[in-house]
Amino acid sequence: MRAQRDHELAVDALRRSYAAVPPGQPIRLAKRTSNLFRPRSATGVPGLDVSGLDGVLSVDPVARTAEVQGMCTYEDLVDATLPHGLMPLVVPQLRTITLGGAVTGLGIESTSFRNGLPHESVLELDILTGAGEVVTARRDGPHADLFAAFPNSLGSLGYATRLRIELQPVGRAVALRNLRFTRLEELTDAIAEVTAKGEWEGQPVDAMDGVMFSPGESYLVLGSFTDDPEPLSDYTDQDIYYRSLRRRVRDTLSGHDYLWRWDTDWFWCSAAFGAQHPVVRRLWPGRWRRSDVYHRLVRLEHRHQVAARVDRWRGRPARERVVQDVEISLEGAADFLRWFDRNVGMTPVWLCPLRLREPAGPGSARAWPLYPLRPGRTYLNIGFWGTVPIVDGAVDGDVNRSIERAVSEFGGHKSLYSDAYYDRAVFDQLYGGETWRAVKDRYDPDHRLTGLYEKAVARK
Numbered sequence: 001m002r003a004q005r006d007h008e009l010a011v012d013a014l015r016r017s018y019a020a021v022p023p024g025q026p027i028r029l030a031k032r033t034s035n036l037f038r039p040r041s042a043t044g045v046p047g048l049d050v051s052g053l054d055g056v057l058s059v060d061p062v063a064r065t066a067e068v069q070g071m072c073t074y075e076d077l078v079d080a081t082l083p084h085g086l087m088p089l090v091v092p093q094l095r096t097i098t099l100g101g102a103v104t105g106l107g108i109e110s111t112s113f114r115n116g117l118p119h120e121s122v123l124e125l126d127i128l129t130g131a132g133e134v135v136t137a138r139r140d141g142p143h144a145d146l147f148a149a150f151p152n153s154l155g156s157l158g159y160a161t162r163l164r165i166e167l168q169p170v171g172r173a174v175a176l177r178n179l180r181f182t183r184l185e186e187l188t189d190a191i192a193e194v195t196a197k198g199e200w201e202g203q204p205v206d207a208m209d210g211v212m213f214s215p216g217e218s219y220l221v222l223g224s225f226t227d228d229p230e231p232l233s234d235y236t237d238q239d240i241y242y243r244s245l246r247r248r249v250r251d252t253l254s255g256h257d258y259l260w261r262w263d264t265d266w267f268w269c270s271a272a273f274g275a276q277h278p279v280v281r282r283l284w285p286g287r288w289r290r291s292d293v294y295h296r297l298v299r300l301e302h303r304h305q306v307a308a309r310v311d312r313w314r315g316r317p318a319r320e321r322v323v324q325d326v327e328i329s330l331e332g333a334a335d336f337l338r339w340f341d342r343n344v345g346m347t348p349v350w351l352c353p354l355r356l357r358e359p360a361g362p363g364s365a366r367a368w369p370l371y372p373l374r375p376g377r378t379y380l381n382i383g384f385w386g387t388v389p390i391v392d393g394a395v396d397g398d399v400n401r402s403i404e405r406a407v408s409e410f411g412g413h414k415s416l417y418s419d420a421y422y423d424r425a426v427f428d429q430l431y432g433g434e435t436w437r438a439v440k441d442r443y444d445p446d447h448r449l450t451g452l453y454e455k456a457v458a459r460k
Contacts (some may be wrong), residue, residue, distance in 0.1 A: 001080070002055035007069060010052025011126075011134060011161050017049035018132055027449055029071075029159065053161055054098075056080040064167040065123065070100030070160035078259055086167040087255070089121040089357075093262040094291040100160035104153055106371060106415055108325070108352055108381050110207035110223060111168075113195050116357030119151040119368070121166040127158040130444020134161060139366075149439040152370040152431065154416060156452040157439055171225035173232060174207065174258040176251040178244075179220045184334035187218050188380070191330060191353045194222065195378050207258075210351040211245055215341050218351070219245040223258065235261060236286060240276055242268050242348065266291045268348055269385055273297055319387040320396050321419065322346060324403060326382050327354060327373065328412040333380040336410045340384070343406075344399060350383035369432035370452075371413060379412070397421055416456040427453050 021027050030047025050071045057067035061084040068077055074088070075095035081087055092107035101107075102118040103125070115121065124138045127146060137147035150157060177200070181187040187210065194205050200222050207223035230252045235241035241261045244251060253261060265276065274280040275289060322344065328336045330353070340349070356366065356375050367375055388399055401421045407414050413430065414420075420427075427433065436452055 087170040089115040096292045110209040113353040120357040123164045126162040129158040130449040174223045177222045266294045317389040323385045323418040326414040327379040330378040352381040354379045369435040
């Protein structure tokens with residue numbers, strides 16, 4: 001655990017590094033890792049000093065809360081909470097996602113059908129604003145507007161230095177049922193039933209996600225937290241998790257391994273590096289089978305274009321990166337998935353049900369203005385990550401633009417961690433532009449922090 005005095009010193013260092021950036025120069029965090037796929041250009045300006053803001057401050061097992069610093073990764077937080085039999089309400093699937101990043105940039109996982117998105121379990125947070133001040137924002141109070149607008153602001157309104165979040169109990173193991181469907185409507189009907197009842201065939205469901213291999217072959221994975229001793233599967237060595245869905249009806253993972261089941265092979269994307277080939281896998285050190293390692297390899301490829309040059313030498317077409325997560329209302333999810341299969345043809349795709357979190361007391365779930373999902377509605381997050389060939393007559397970005405149009409036609413939303421092509425008017429309509437500008441003017445009156453549209457869409 002990090003001492004409070006150390007935290008205060010780290011915040012002071014951050015504020016000094018912010019004040020040292022000349023007016024008019026772009027401001028970025030000096031982070032060792034990133035889970036973003038948006039292009040970033042070098043500026044020559046040092047990033048903000050966040051070196052002392054990556055720890056856990058405290059875990060309260062009685063109140064079921066944790067105090068964490070903004071650059072703390074979920075991997076480090078989980079290591080601190082699991083000994084108490086607790087976990088964050090939502091643990092995004094990749095180890096090096098940070099708490100601050102998941103709140104300002106969104107996150108999702110298999111508990112989102114009941115717990116919503118990571119920012120919905122935040123009780124309060126300290127934010128370094130564009131004015132260089134650190135304010136404490138809560139759901140109510142003088143900075144409630146910043147609290148509401150911070151999710152999906154992508155650092156355009158400030159950076160979280162400390163967060164206090166809720167925790168929930170988790171068993172030592174997670175028992176899984178892998179349900180196979182040959183029709184997508186059967187899968188979405190099952191999601192609706194589990195979401196409404198919190199159970200399937202009389203057994204409680206604590207976590208739910210799935211995979212579509214094709215419209216005629218999809219799986220829903222239902223997880224139940226348990227302390228019962230059972231033989232545990234291990235997908236951190238030679239076995240590969242997503243492949244197990246096709247051959248196992250039931251499975252059990254330790255609580256720790258369940259939370260990181262997707263990280264070892266970056267879902268299925270490790271295949272692009274040969275890491276799923278049996279020979280390569282035996283030679284690939286286990287400590288390097290992690291999403292942050294694969295992400296570094298992707299950044300190296302973007303920088304040096306080795307694979308692209310090889311493809312050109314072999315006469316293969318250039319490829320367009322299609323890396324997106326979108327939310328589609330559950331009622332339209334089957335039709336969207338069929339559209340995606342016909343027009344993009346990328347498989348597998350990840351499926352993760354989502355509802356905004358219902359409050360413990362009377363009242364309705366809260367809407368969040370910069371990512372306006374509708375309270376009371378069930379969505380299906382659909383994640384697809386890879387590349388497609390650029391066909392004759394097309395240009396790079398055409399497939400992503402067609403996906404954006406389809407998502408809008410289906411009344412959905414898409415996350416902004418990757419490429420986006422919206423014009424400003426459409427972007428403002430989809431992502432709370434009016435609210436964002438009002439909060440921006442209050443907390444960053446000189447607009448020192450890069451704007452939301454500029455971060456998400458505009459190329460530099």
